[in-house]
Amino acid sequence: MLVSQIVTNIQNTLEDDGVYATDAFVLDVVNNGYKLIAALTMFDERRGTVSVSGARNMVYMPQVSSAEMLGPAYVANTSTGNRVSPARLEEFELHLAEWEGQVDSADTMYYTMLAPYHNSESMLWCMPVPSTGSVGLTIVGPCIPVDLVATDTPRLPEEYQDLLYYYGLFGCYVAEPQRAEDAVGAYKVFVERTNQLIEQLKSRFPSWQGFRPSPVEFKYTTIMRYQQKQAAQTKGAEVEENESK
Amino acid sequence: MRVNEFLDIAGNYLQEDFSTSPVWTKDELLGCVRQVYRQFCVLTGLVDKTEIRLINGTTGEADVPKDFESLYFAQHEQRHLDIVKLDELDFVSGTWLGGTTGTPNAVSVIGSGDNAAVRYVPVPSSVWAGGSDSTLDMTAVYLTGGGNQYLVDVVDGILRTTLAVGADNYPVIASPSGNRFMLLVTTNGELHTFAMPVGTAVDYVGLTDASSDLIWELTCTDSGELVTTPEYAHIGLATAALIDNATYQDFDTEYGIVVDMYADGSTTSPAYVGRVNSSRGLSLYAYTSDEAGMLWYKGALPELGSLYSELKLSSGFLPVILHGVLSLAYAHNGDGRDPQKAELLSQVFIAECEAIKRGFEFRWA
Numbered sequence: 001m002l003v004s005q006i007v008t009n010i011q012n013t014l015e016d017d018g019v020y021a022t023d024a025f026v027l028d029v030v031n032n033g034y035k036l037i038a039a040l041t042m043f044d045e046r047r048g049t050v051s052v053s054g055a056r057n058m059v060y061m062p063q064v065s066s067a068e069m070l071g072p073a074y075v076a077n078t079s080t081g082n083r084v085s086p087a088r089l090e091e092f093e094l095h096l097a098e099w100e101g102q103v104d105s106a107d108t109m110y111y112t113m114l115a116p117y118h119n120s121e122s123m124l125w126c127m128p129v130p131s132t133g134s135v136g137l138t139i140v141g142p143c144i145p146v147d148l149v150a151t152d153t154p155r156l157p158e159e160y161q162d163l164l165y166y167y168g169l170f171g172c173y174v175a176e177p178q179r180a181e182d183a184v185g186a187y188k189v190f191v192e193r194t195n196q197l198i199e200q201l202k203s204r205f206p207s208w209q210g211f212r213p214s215p216v217e218f219k220y221t222t223i224m225r226y227q228q229k230q231a232a233q234t235k236g237a238e239v240e241e242n243e244s245k
Numbered sequence: 246m247r248v249n250e251f252l253d254i255a256g257n258y259l260q261e262d263f264s265t266s267p268v269w270t271k272d273e274l275l276g277c278v279r280q281v282y283r284q285f286c287v288l289t290g291l292v293d294k295t296e297i298r299l300i301n302g303t304t305g306e307a308d309v310p311k312d313f314e315s316l317y318f319a320q321h322e323q324r325h326l327d328i329v330k331l332d333e334l335d336f337v338s339g340t341w342l343g344g345t346t347g348t349p350n351a352v353s354v355i356g357s358g359d360n361a362a363v364r365y366v367p368v369p370s371s372v373w374a375g376g377s378d379s380t381l382d383m384t385a386v387y388l389t390g391g392g393n394q395y396l397v398d399v400v401d402g403i404l405r406t407t408l409a410v411g412a413d414n415y416p417v418i419a420s421p422s423g424n425r426f427m428l429l430v431t432t433n434g435e436l437h438t439f440a441m442p443v444g445t446a447v448d449y450v451g452l453t454d455a456s457s458d459l460i461w462e463l464t465c466t467d468s469g470e471l472v473t474t475p476e477y478a479h480i481g482l483a484t485a486a487l488i489d490n491a492t493y494q495d496f497d498t499e500y501g502i503v504v505d506m507y508a509d510g511s512t513t514s515p516a517y518v519g520r521v522n523s524s525r526g527l528s529l530y531a532y533t534s535d536e537a538g539m540l541w542y543k544g545a546l547p548e549l550g551s552l553y554s555e556l557k558l559s560s561g562f563l564p565v566i567l568h569g570v571l572s573l574a575y576a577h578n579g580d581g582r583d584p585q586k587a588e589l590l591s592q593v594f595i596a597e598c599e600a601i602k603r604g605f606e607f608r609w610a
Contacts, residue, residue, distance in 0.1 A: 032563075039562055040600055117559060183589060211607055215600065220593070
């Protein structure tokens with residue numbers, strides 16, 4: 001589905017033909033949703049490469065066509081095809097000084113991922129350092145896609161592109177006065193659909209790989225708000241009754 | 246993305262153009278971003294950091310960075326140390342007790358936040374006791390040449406001579422091969438060295454930078470050429486170092502792989518603490534010298550100084566920050582107040598942070 005169609009659908013639901021929910025604003029909201037979905041579901045897997053050398057056994061996560069890679073789901077030596085296995089930092093028993101970045105080995109065998117909060121800070125710490133000077137690694141991992149324009153088709157699976165519609169509605173309701181309960185409704189559907197996508201994708205990310213998408217547990221309900229309101233009204237009535245006595 | 250651009254996006258949601266009688270000002274929202282930014286770090290646990298810290302030679306303790314949350318990996322002299330609970334230390338051999346010295350086998354964290362201390366057990370026996378290396382540390386050197394007396398000092402890393410009055414001292418510096426050179430000055434204030442056949446020499450003269458408190462080592466090559474290098478050297482990809490808790494040494498022009506770093510000073514009363522990339526990214530790997538330990542810890546992103554600061558987060562996480570900021574904005578007591586939206590967005594923010602945390606926590610499970 002074209003992004004412009006998603007934007008139009010949102011505006012139609014809001015019965016707003018671009019007066020308040022302008023094309024630019026709705027597109028911004030859709031793009032926010034697109035990136036958030038990518039971070040939560042890790043749907044956008046791509047292939048990138050990095051180079052590891054003796055001087056730099058820590059390498060930053062790559063960008064693939066300007067899309068930031070969040071983390072590695074699969075790492076292999078580009079030339080030999082040998083698998084490079086994930087390990088947790090505490091599993092590196094650095095009792096030998098050589099393991100701190102100096103040891104030479106025919107091939108690097110393990111990596112651990114650090115600081116995944118930003119593509120330019122997120123790193124793979126590869127051990128041992130390859131003795132062959134420089135080794136290329138192929139990484140397959142989820143990315144954060146670049147912004148969509150109206151004529152683009154999202155990289156989401158077709159059957160999950162309604163996620164962008166629901167997030168768009170949520171964002172527009174958040175921007176409109178007195179629409180909090182509508183926003184809750186839209187966000188709940190968004191979360192439900194997001195979790196369905198995560199359920200479908202998470203088998204690609206076994207836990208030992210260091211990370212995998214995790215369902216969003218959104219507990220807020222309009223009933224809670226309603227009950228709070230009712231409780232406040234009841235309390236107010238009691239106070240009035242006591243005062244009148 | 247800069248904070249200013251981010252707030253323009255938030256302003257679109259709030260229907261606030263920040264121009265005419267604004268309900269929310271950018272300064273107010275900057276405060277919200279700062280708070281949410283910090284909450285995000287704590288709730289997701291994504292911010293991994295490393296720093297080298299000086300170990301006190303008496304107590305075996307190293308202090309922690311200001312944004313310290315929890316320790317998850319520790320090294321000493323390049324070795325990985327076990328992180329143990331304080332009460333577990335009783336059950337191991339006596340050499341593990343604090344007060345004895347040896348090669349550290351474990352660390353234990355005492356206290357919380359930036360008041361925590363990391364205790365190395367046993368206390369490292371090989372800590373530098375101070376004064377054992379051949380140096381001459383001073384804030385300035387006075388030399389007289391041709392009747393003019395000059396002050397030799399370092400400002401912003403630049404070795405300079407200026408006309409000044411003080412007590413003359415003519416340090417003799419040993420080159421790597423043991424040649425001796427006396428530091429002299431000409432009538433015009435030009436520094437030069439003079440070969441000395443005999444006499445006591447120091448390996449270097451340590452001059453404290455007048456503007457940054459960084460110590461610069463003044464050394465001589467075998468042919469008598471003077472060289473200044475910062476005393477704090479580093480390993481890893483460093484963008485900045487924090488010296489003595491207060492002064493940043495930026496590597497704007499010397500950005501790259503750092504070769505060595507060690508904290509210097511008296512180990513019982515540290516005069517200087519060198520912190521690679523404190524709150525400014527992650528150093529790569531590091532050697533740790535005898536008196537310093539390497540801490541890997543959960544921390545926070547750098548403080549956002551102004552509207553022009555960079556939000557150093559993946560663009561996939563910025564919508565989460567946006568939800569948190571809008572939550573605080575709608576809770577703001579004023580015309581734009583909407584407690585229902587504030588509550589909703591607060592729950593959205595927390596739910597998303599927790600999902601991200603669970604997604605990445607397998608790294609530590």
